[in-house]
Amino acid sequence: KEDEFEKSFKEMISTLPKGNGWSVSEDLCQYQGFWLHPSFLRGVVSAQQRFQAQSTDIILCSVPKAGTTWLKSLTFSTITRTSYDDSTTPLLSTVPHDIVPFMELHHAQFYTNRDRGIPLLSTHIPYSSLPRSVTDSGCKIVYICRDPKDSFVSMYHFISRNVTTTEAQPLGLDEAFELFCEGQSFYGPYWDHVLGYWKASLEHPGKILFLKYEEMSDDTVLHVKKLAEFIGHPFSFEEQQNGVPEKIVKRCSFEKLSNLEVNKNGVYGKPSTGFVENKTFFRKGKVGDWKDCLTPEMAARLDQITTQKLSGSGLSL
Numbered sequence: 001k002e003d004e005f006e007k008s009f010k011e012m013i014s015t016l017p018k019g020n021g022w023s024v025s026e027d028l029c030q031y032q033g034f035w036l037h038p039s040f041l042r043g044v045v046s047a048q049q050r051f052q053a054q055s056t057d058i059i060l061c062s063v064p065k066a067g068t069t070w071l072k073s074l075t076f077s078t079i080t081r082t083s084y085d086d087s088t089t090p091l092l093s094t095v096p097h098d099i100v101p102f103m104e105l106h107h108a109q110f111y112t113n114r115d116r117g118i119p120l121l122s123t124h125i126p127y128s129s130l131p132r133s134v135t136d137s138g139c140k141i142v143y144i145c146r147d148p149k150d151s152f153v154s155m156y157h158f159i160s161r162n163v164t165t166t167e168a169q170p171l172g173l174d175e176a177f178e179l180f181c182e183g184q185s186f187y188g189p190y191w192d193h194v195l196g197y198w199k200a201s202l203e204h205p206g207k208i209l210f211l212k213y214e215e216m217s218d219d220t221v222l223h224v225k226k227l228a229e230f231i232g233h234p235f236s237f238e239e240q241q242n243g244v245p246e247k248i249v250k251r252c253s254f255e256k257l258s259n260l261e262v263n264k265n266g267v268y269g270k271p272s273t274g275f276v277e278n279k280t281f282f283r284k285g286k287v288g289d290w291k292d293c294l295t296p297e298m299a300a301r302l303d304q305i306t307t308q309k310l311s312g313s314g315l316s317l
């Protein structure tokens, strides 16, 4: 069965348009309107064919570099708050991506978490390409996005720091910027990714919670309460009196997580998709860090694209 899958996948991938892969070893492929790295694409196609969502599942979706790691930590901590506290949470010894697996990387392992009452999974798959069972099952989706200027800068640094092969040279900032503006970035075009989930969240407000990194940063406690309510684990009056939401926010803060040994020195990944250093998921964790990296002209250009792409949608970034 695996051989058949590989064979048809290879045939399919050979027909797709290819584009510059931002220094990662292989080209990106354009699949169903979005640019994907081949090893992730294999997982996307596999999930589309085989992943069976259940109505009680909670899928954390995001455009890359929008705060996925943070959202995973917060949601996991919220769901497991009666099982773990600050001194026992698995977050102390495990990178959040190994706690809440990516559907397109690890979906076969998901069932163990469901069995433990933690039906959490994450993905960067665009809304229009999600496995049918995700949209049909009515499971809950939480989406996080971010100002594209900060996401671009975050992605640029992430890739520069993770280029490990000696042949590959990190892509220059200007070149990466150009590709990003043209929509050729991981799971890009960025704006199409965001708009897909935004529109779906308007159509199905009870099923999709749409979050922005900036709003989360501005009032994390408020958003964790909203998140808890949405996923069916609301904080009781007593828990609120006892500061439980605040404790979770603190436990998952950039400061706390980035200083853990596992996130300073551990690695994440597997041979088929490659490894990255955990610390590269924790860079600065700030809103507006693009100012240190982009010229005013670059920022204006991205803003202009954003305004144009989002016009009439009711969304601003």
Ligand code: A3P
Binding pocket: 062, 063, 064, 065, 066, 067, 068, 069, 070, 150, 153, 154, 155, 157, 252, 253, 254, 255, 257, 281, 282, 283, 284, 285, 286, 289
């Ligand atoms: P920067 O590169 O701007 O610092 P993702 O998790 O989707 O890959 O996104 C990574 C971005 O989220 C990085 O942004 C990272 O620093 C930031 N981040 C990671 N953990 C965070 C946390 N606990 N709180 C706030 N931001 C966090």
